[in-house]
Amino acid sequence: MPQFERYLGIDYSGAQTPVNSLPGLQVYEATPNRLPCEIKVTQGIFGQPKKKYWSRKGIAEFLAHELQEGPCTLVGIDHGFSFPLSYFETHSLAHDWHKFLDDFQQHWPTDLDHMKVDLIRNGIEGNGYVRMGNSRWRRLAEQRCGAKSVFHFDVQGSVAKSTHTGLPWLRFLRQQLVTRLHFWPFDGWEPPLGKSVIAEVYPSLCNQNYTNQGVTSHQHDAYCVARWMRQNDLEDNLSAFFQPELSASEIKQASVEGWILGL
Numbered sequence: 001m002p003q004f005e006r007y008l009g010i011d012y013s014g015a016q017t018p019v020n021s022l023p024g025l026q027v028y029e030a031t032p033n034r035l036p037c038e039i040k041v042t043q044g045i046f047g048q049p050k051k052k053y054w055s056r057k058g059i060a061e062f063l064a065h066e067l068q069e070g071p072c073t074l075v076g077i078d079h080g081f082s083f084p085l086s087y088f089e090t091h092s093l094a095h096d097w098h099k100f101l102d103d104f105q106q107h108w109p110t111d112l113d114h115m116k117v118d119l120i121r122n123g124i125e126g127n128g129y130v131r132m133g134n135s136r137w138r139r140l141a142e143q144r145c146g147a148k149s150v151f152h153f154d155v156q157g158s159v160a161k162s163t164h165t166g167l168p169w170l171r172f173l174r175q176q177l178v179t180r181l182h183f184w185p186f187d188g189w190e191p192p193l194g195k196s197v198i199a200e201v202y203p204s205l206c207n208q209n210y211t212n213q214g215v216t217s218h219q220h221d222a223y224c225v226a227r228w229m230r231q232n233d234l235e236d237n238l239s240a241f242f243q244p245e246l247s248a249s250e251i252k253q254a255s256v257e258g259w260i261l262g263l
Contacts (some may be wrong), residue, residue, distance in 0.1 A: 001231045002032045003193060005071035009036060009225030010059065011203065011218045012079045014161025018169075019113050021051035025059060026222035032234060036226035038219060057113070060104050060169040064176040067196045074233070076201035076225045080150040080163035080260040081170060081186070084137040091131060095256045097186040101171040106132040111168035117161050121153070139257040140250060147202055147260075175197065189243055189251070199261040201225050206262060228262065 006029060021041075030036040041051050041058065051058070067073060093100060105111065108120055108128045114123030120126040132239040133151035142149060152220055153160040173181060182191045184199040191197045203221035212220045232238050241262055246254060 003072070003191075003238060004032075004197075004229075004233055006031050006073040006075040007036070007226045007229040007233070008039075008063075008073060008075045009201070009222040009227070009229065010075065011222040011225070012077055012162045012166055013056075013218075014079070014110075014117055014163070014165040017114055017116055018057040018111055018165070019055050021053040021055055023053050023112070023216070024218050025054040025056065026216075026218045027054060027059065027062075028222040028226040030210040030226040030230040032230065036158055036223045036230070038223075039117060046094045056165060057111070060111075060172050063198075064171065064173055067173075067181055070196075072194055073196040074229050074238075075196070075198040076229055076261060077166065077198065078201055078203055078221060078225065079159055079166040080139070080182075080202040080258065081167075082139070082256065082259055083133060083150060085253060086137040086141045087133050088256065097183075097256065097258075098174065101167060101174065104131065105171050109168065110165040111172060117164050118166075125235055140253050141200075141258065141260045141263055144204065145202060145260060145263050147204075170198075184242065184261065185255060189255075190239075191242060200258055201262065202260045205260070232262075 005146055009028045011026040013022045027039045028036040029039050063075065071223055082100065088095060090132055092171060093103060107126060107130060109115060110117060115125060120128040123129055135149050135152040137151060138149045148158055150160055150163040152158050181198045182195045184191055184197050203225055207221055207224040210224050210227055232241065244259060244263065
């Protein structure tokens with residue numbers, strides 16, 4: 001029997017501001033009985049003007065609403081959920097993910113309506129200069145799958161902007177949903193039955209498994225994430241992916257840095 005009643009695959013983008021409508025933001029939904037389909041922004045989200053594409057703020061408010069009362073859902077989002085241990089050590093931060101989110105948002109307030117990552121990087125807004133990272137720093141998960149560092153900006157395939165804009169919205173969801181949403185693996189490696197789960201994903205791990213049906217790469221990535229999660233839940237494989245084969249020291253490190261579902 002599947003653990004989840006719904007699967008949401010989200011391809012993310014760190015471009016522009018949180019309220020900009022972006023084609024790089026895509027949301028696909030699947031259920032145990034239905035393959036993924038695109039969720040379009042067909043009307044104004046919670047009082048916002050009607051837009052052609054999702055905004056980061058729109059996705060966050062959509063998730064906060066849907067996961068409050070909706071079916072048990074597994075959400076996969078394509079951006080980093082934390083930083084390498086080197087970042088915590090350099091800035092003398094406790095190995096506490098929830099405190100990390102608070103500290104990050106105070107220095108990189110990328111959830112403000114007018115805010116762009118480059119405004120903070122260039123010292124015009126925020127105080128990110130005291131919370132900078134190094135592109136040579138990579139999380140254990142990134143080393144394992146060959147992904148770029150969450151601090152590697154301005155290169156093709158970079159997730160740096162997506163990560164730096166997405167982290168404050170994880171904090172928002174934590175505040176809105178309190179105990180209704182399990183942040184994997186930070187709230188524990190084995191999610192409790194009956195609770196919605198949000199996890200970091202890396203579409204490159206699965207997007208070659210499914211044929212692109214003539215959609216954009218962003219749509220295809222979101223589709224593949226939702227389909228992969230659905231398929232592995234139906235095949236009873238998710239429990240193994242929630243408990244990856246890592247040593248005790250690696251588990252300790254990944255509990256702070258995060259892990260990629262499916263790796």
